[in-house]
Amino acid sequence: MATVYEIIQGIGQAAANAYDGAHDDSLAADGKARKVGLAREDGHFINDRRVMDGFKVRLSGPNLILTYHSETKLKDVHDSNRFESDCEQHLADIVKYLKKEYKKVTGNTLTLTMDQKPDIKVEYMSNIRCWVIATCSYKIGGLTDVGEVGQASEDRLDQAVKDWLSLGKNNRLV
Numbered sequence: 001m002a003t004v005y006e007i008i009q010g011i012g013q014a015a016a017n018a019y020d021g022a023h024d025d026s027l028a029a030d031g032k033a034r035k036v037g038l039a040r041e042d043g044h045f046i047n048d049r050r051v052m053d054g055f056k057v058r059l060s061g062p063n064l065i066l067t068y069h070s071e072t073k074l075k076d077v078h079d080s081n082r083f084e085s086d087c088e089q090h091l092a093d094i095v096k097y098l099k100k101e102y103k104k105v106t107g108n109t110l111t112l113t114m115d116q117k118p119d120i121k122v123e124y125m126s127n128i129r130c131w132v133i134a135t136c137s138y139k140i141g142g143l144t145d146v147g148e149v150g151q152a153s154e155d156r157l158d159q160a161v162k163d164w165l166s167l168g169k170n171n172r173l174v
Contacts, residue, residue: 014101015057055094062143068134077122087120087134111141
């Protein structure tokens with residue numbers, strides 16, 4: 001069983017291996033390019049217009065928060081059903097990549113279960129283009145020693161203060 005530090009370190013390395021231009025073979029330019037699930041991987045890299053997109057991961061207690069950001073045309077946003085499903089598909093592809101890359105890096109499997117429906121925000125850039133930010137939270141399997149953020153901790157500190165005060169004059173608690 002992996003420790004919390006090893007799990008976090010493996011997730012960080014898996015996410016770091018997704019840089020633009022990464023290849024499956026170590027630093028071999030003739031190797032096959034890694035498919036992360038981003039929009040920039042579609043089309044020809046010289047002839048087609050490059051799409052600016054990427055992702056980041058962060059941890060909040062036992063949760064992994066995945067953020068996908070992209071630049072898109074405003075007319076694509078107006079078809080909301082297709083647009084939302086495309087964003088959710090990008091998030092699912094990134095999670096699939098993270099699991100596969102985590103397995104390569106550590107040799108262990110990574111379990112990510114979705115906590116809530118993705119939150120998709122569209123921000124105006126111009127009359128033609130806009131930014132898209134999709135965020136989704138996943139529960140990380142195997143993180144048993146990590147508590148939820150924002151929950152009250154045990155009364156360990158309170159007991160420590162009481163013990164310290166009992167050492168004082170006349171052993172009285174205040």
